[in-house]
Amino acid sequence: MFDGNMNSLITNIGIVSASFLIFRIIEISYSRTKRPPYPPGPKRLPLIGNLLQIPPSHLWEKAVEWRKEYGDLIYLESLGQRMLLVNSYEHAMELLANRSAIYSSRPHLTMAVDLEGWIWATGFTPYGDNFRKHRSYQQRFIGSPETLNYLEAQISETRNMLKNILEDTENYGTYVQSLPGSVILMNVYGHRVEKNDRYVDIGQRGVQYASDAEQYMFLDVFPWLKYIPEWFPWTKFHKVAKEVKKVQHAMRYDLYQVSKEKAANGILKECMTSIFLSENTRGDGSIADEDNFSAAAATLYMGGVDTSVTAIMSFVMQMLKNPNVQRKAQEEIEVVVGADRLPYFEDMENLPYVRAVCAEVLRHAAIATLIIPHSSTKDDVFNGYFIPQGTIVLANAWAMAFNPEYFPDPHAFKPERWLSSTSGKETKGPRSTDFGFGFGRRACPGRDWAQSLLFIAASSILATFNIEKAIGEDANPIEPNEEYYPGFIRQLGPSKCKFIPRSPRMVSLVKSYVNGNEV
């Protein structure tokens, strides 16, 4: 009896399971035939997809080449990971801004998030409550200078940089490299940067490590590899992750702790942390929402310390390559600012040519080539194509910056294209700041901060110095360094060149300002 029941139970389960399986197969094949196609893209091989066609670097340039065949949307798969390259500004806006409820998350990167521990940094945080809290702190303190007057630190640190360049011209690169870090550390933690400052170094190493994590994408395909013990051969990634973890931890906590101690002793200068602590420290000493605040603050440190260096380095390189542009910008400064003081933010409105130079620097430098990858949280259909949930969307800001339909003669450096008041206006497309800082809910919160620092640094350098090519041993001018480090975030090193003070008056002005006796 028992055996008979058991047999029929097994038979029934078998029938039900088989029916379920058949139903699923029919359902899947039906949905496949009904579902719209993926966007066009290079032919995928079974299992590995486009793995062999995706170049190890300069994917943004490959995407432009593919555009001729497939158009502005290019769909790729690599070992099961779906990717969508978006070459046009209009499509990036449509997906990442107009449909930002679906396209505002970040991919989960095994190396960066699980092994190195960057999950706290806003740029790696998935869409959700923590992300929203980070963004509201960042918007409040850095989105505009209303709560915290970050412009003051931008002016004073720029003038420090001018003085250092005056005294040690050969090493101008060192001072440009530390300018953004010295401003952001003052803004966020009230920390005054010293020569060879440990925290600027930690910040720059942290940014480099975080962007290098993309080299370990094989761990996303085989995430179980992360459980292999460290002593096992070919697990160098464990050693790298261990080292990065120390830097990541230092970025997140070290300066925050120092600032907290200073605040407790009443010696913390006004900054983002001092304002937050004064508003959120409870009677028993505990601090409301401290985790989200310290993460949002440390991500600003991360965002501010590096990208703006590329912008200012690119400005110097372009001035070396385009002496006529340099002269024209200096003439405008002479008329508006005069030769008796250095520029202020109040001059910005009256310096359209200098503003155009800055806009052209940002376009031409294309600092964040593929912005930061977004990830979709829902299946979507766009322009008749199916974009599955979990697709990594890469907006090709480099392609937008050099699109000849928006910017005729795109590789030429032409500030005139941004001047609406001259007949030379040639720009038909978006502004460089519309795509260079990303899209939608994830767009860079440091956009205004970065633009104002570039303006004050560029106009102050132009007012103080003539930048000229150095002369080589063969008596020929040395061409400027145009070799960008080809990462998702492009970096540019200094050129061999001369910073020649424009007049003894400018020299004494810079010195007097730094010594606190502004003339």
Ligand code: HEM
């Ligand atoms: C010229 C300088 C800069 C450029 C070109 C730049 C560009 C970008 C881009 C393209 C993104 C990704 C946006 C997206 O995914 O749609 C981004 C994100 C971010 N940037 Fe910037 N940035 C610059 C300066 C700064 C500065 C100065 C700060 C901080 C003071 C900053 C803080 C951030 C943060 C926190 C994020 C992450 C936002 C998120 O994931 O929600 N950036 N930036």
